[in-house]
Amino acid sequence: MPIKTILSIQSHVAYGHVGNAAAVFPLQRMGYEVVPVHTVQFSNHTGYGAWTGQVFESSHIEDILRGLEARGVLDQVDALLTGYMGSPAIAGLIAQWRQRLPSGALWVCDPVMGDVGRGLFVQADLPDFFRTQATGLADIMTPNQFELETLTGGTATTLEDARTACRQLHGRGVKIVLVTSLQHAGTVPGTIEMLVSEATGAGARVVTPLLPLSPAPNGAGDATAAIFTGHILAGASSAQALQHTASAIYSLLEVTHETGGRELALIAAQNRMQQLHPAVRLYPY
Numbered sequence: 001m002p003i004k005t006i007l008s009i010q011s012h013v014a015y016g017h018v019g020n021a022a023a024v025f026p027l028q029r030m031g032y033e034v035v036p037v038h039t040v041q042f043s044n045h046t047g048y049g050a051w052t053g054q055v056f057e058s059s060h061i062e063d064i065l066r067g068l069e070a071r072g073v074l075d076q077v078d079a080l081l082t083g084y085m086g087s088p089a090i091a092g093l094i095a096q097w098r099q100r101l102p103s104g105a106l107w108v109c110d111p112v113m114g115d116v117g118r119g120l121f122v123q124a125d126l127p128d129f130f131r132t133q134a135t136g137l138a139d140i141m142t143p144n145q146f147e148l149e150t151l152t153g154g155t156a157t158t159l160e161d162a163r164t165a166c167r168q169l170h171g172r173g174v175k176i177v178l179v180t181s182l183q184h185a186g187t188v189p190g191t192i193e194m195l196v197s198e199a200t201g202a203g204a205r206v207v208t209p210l211l212p213l214s215p216a217p218n219g220a221g222d223a224t225a226a227i228f229t230g231h232i233l234a235g236a237s238s239a240q241a242l243q244h245t246a247s248a249i250y251s252l253l254e255v256t257h258e259t260g261g262r263e264l265a266l267i268a269a270q271n272r273m274q275q276l277h278p279a280v281r282l283y284p285y
Contacts, residue, residue, distance in 0.1 A: 005033045010083030012038035016263040018045040022219035023226035030230040039086040058089035079106040088125040109138035110225040135172035142178040142225040166197035196242040203285030204239035206246040247277040
């Protein structure tokens with residue numbers, strides 16, 4: 001069976017595991033050919049408060065894509081995975097090039113904008129891009145709770161609120177919505193949830209213990225979007241993909257907690273991430 005190819009356009013760090021540095025290895029470990037294009041390249045993630053490197057111009061990204069097109073690489077792409085885009089210009093460029101990929105290629109869009117407690121940490125025009133353009137072009141979106149609320153203009157304080165917000169995104173064209181890091185009024189203390197919703201009405205929810213990681217390591221959302229993409233591309237149902245993704249991420253965070261480091265222990269956890277974790281509980285939608 002031919003090896004499938006994923007084009008991953010997002011940030012990158014030389015040290016640690018954020019953006020492509022969190023997404024590429026898990027997908028390779030799952031058996032995919034990954035073509036990474038970096039929207040930024042930093043020495044380390046910005047959570048340290050100091051870093052070096054550059055946010056790339058959209059012309060740089062387009063130059064890379066043109067080179068890939070000339071080699072015939074883009075004709076082989078089975079999925080486009082996007083994360084931190086850096087600027088509205090890069091976002092618009094991605095939307096244009098998405099339509100030059102094979103007709104059957106999926107676009108899995110992680111609408112990186114902000115997080116609960118931090119608010120927005122991207123340029124002011126990017127949320128509007130995600131609301132008005134990406135939702136009409138992406139097949140799958142993987143917002144966290146804050147991003148779900150930003151996309152829909154509401155609040156997700158209850159589980160039904162979150163379901164309603166997902167249905168709004170389905171109405172705009174998104175086939176599958178994966179909500180990460182969800183905590184609503186009914187969430188059991190000491191736990192955290194993920195929710196997957198399909199435009200068909202199918203869906204599922206997982207609950208895992210909330211590990212005492214302080215500070216919380218950056219990059220878990222990037223790894224989540226990547227692993228979910230890999231399972232969907234392999235033919236898993238959205239519920240199966242959710243269960244396997246949540247297990248992998250919980251195992252990753254568990255090993256990170258055990259090692260006591262600030263960065264995701266992606267290499268140390270790689271074998272454990274391949275197994276379903278008994279602490280992950282799957283529930284109907």
